[in-house]
Amino acid sequence: MKYLIVGLGNIGSEYADNRHNIGFMVLDQMVKEAGVKFSTMRLAAYTEINLKGRTLHLIKPTTYMNLSGKAVTYWMQDLKIPKENILIIVDDLAIPFGSLRLKPKGSAAGHNGLKSIEGMLDSNEYARLRFGIGDNYPKGRQVDYVLSGFDADELPALPALIDKSIEMIKSFATIGVELTMTNFNK
Numbered sequence: 001m002k003y004l005i006v007g008l009g010n011i012g013s014e015y016a017d018n019r020h021n022i023g024f025m026v027l028d029q030m031v032k033e034a035g036v037k038f039s040t041m042r043l044a045a046y047t048e049i050n051l052k053g054r055t056l057h058l059i060k061p062t063t064y065m066n067l068s069g070k071a072v073t074y075w076m077q078d079l080k081i082p083k084e085n086i087l088i089i090v091d092d093l094a095i096p097f098g099s100l101r102l103k104p105k106g107s108a109a110g111h112n113g114l115k116s117i118e119g120m121l122d123s124n125e126y127a128r129l130r131f132g133i134g135d136n137y138p139k140g141r142q143v144d145y146v147l148s149g150f151d152a153d154e155l156p157a158l159p160a161l162i163d164k165s166i167e168m169i170k171s172f173a174t175i176g177v178e179l180t181m182t183n184f185n186k
Contacts, residue, residue, distance in 0.1 A: 001054045003173045004081045006072055007089045008113040011062050019133040020146040023089035024060050025158075026131070026165045031058065033166070042078075043071040054173050057081065068113040069120030076121075083121065087172050088128040089165065090114060091146060095132030097154055098161065101185055102129050102168055104177045127177050129168055131161070 007023030015021050031038060031047055038045035044059035057079055061071035076086060094109060095101060105125045108114035118124050137145035150158060164184075171180040 001085070001173075002079060002081050003054060003056050003085045003087065004072070004076055004079060005056050005058045005087050005089070005169055005173075006068070006075075007058070007060050008065060008068055008091070009060060010065050011060075015147065017149050018147050019091050019150060020065060022091045022131045022133065026089050026129075026162050026169075027058050027060055029162050030166045030169065043074050046075070051170055052174050056169070056173055065113040065116075067116055069116035069118070072117050073120040083123065083126050084177075086126045087169060088114070088117065088126060089169070090128055090130055091133045092130035093133060093135045093142065093146070095130055095134075097132050097134040097136075097150075098157055099132035100129065100161065100164060100168060101132070102127065102172065102177060102181050104181070127172065129165060129172075131165060 005027065007027035009015065009021035009024030034049045036047045036049060038047045038060065040062065043063055044061045047058050049056045049058065057075065059071060059075050061068045063071050090111060090113060104127050106128065107124060108118050114128070133146070168180055168184050171183060
C-alpha cells in the first residue's frame with residue numbers, strides 16, 4: 001500500500017516557522033524521527049518512510065502554497081496513488097490553536113493551497129489533517145497572521161501538537177481515515 005502525505009507550506013527561510021508552514025514543520029519532524037532526509041525532486045522535497053508494510057511518500061511542494069496542486073497531481077500520477085490514499089497537512093484559521101481535525105473531504109474554506117489542489121484534482125474528495133492556528137487577527141490582516149510565527153504562549157504547545165499530528169498520519173496510513181477520526185477527533 002502506498003500513501004502520499006503532503007505537508008503544505010512555502011519554501012524559503014522567510015517562511016520557515018510561520019503558521020502557514022505547519023505542514024512542512026510536521027513532515028520535517030516526522031522525517032527527523034524516521035532518520036531519513038528530504039531530497040529536492042520535481043516540484044517538491046521528497047522522501048519515503050516504511051511503516052507496517054506500507055510506504056509513505058512524503059512531499060513538501062516547492063511550488064509555493066498557491067500552486068500546491070501542481071506538485072500533488074504530479075506525484076499522485078507519478079507514484080500511481082489513488083485519491084483515497086492522499087493526506088494533506090494544512091493550517092486552518094477556522095479551528096482554534098491546539099485543535100487537530102482529520103476530515104475525509106471538504107471545502108477549501110478559502111485556503112489557497114487547498115483551492116489549488118482541488119482545482120488540479122477537480123475534486124475535494126481527499127483527506128486533510130487540519131491543524132488549528134486560530135483566528136486571532138484584526139479584520140483584513142489574515143495574510144499577515146498566517147505568514148507570521150506562532151505566539152510566545154503557543155510555542156510551548158507546538159511540539160506535542162506536531163507529535164500528535166504524526167500519530168494521526170501514521171494512524172491514517174495503517175487503520176484508515178474513519179477509525180483515525182474516531183480515535184483523534186475529539
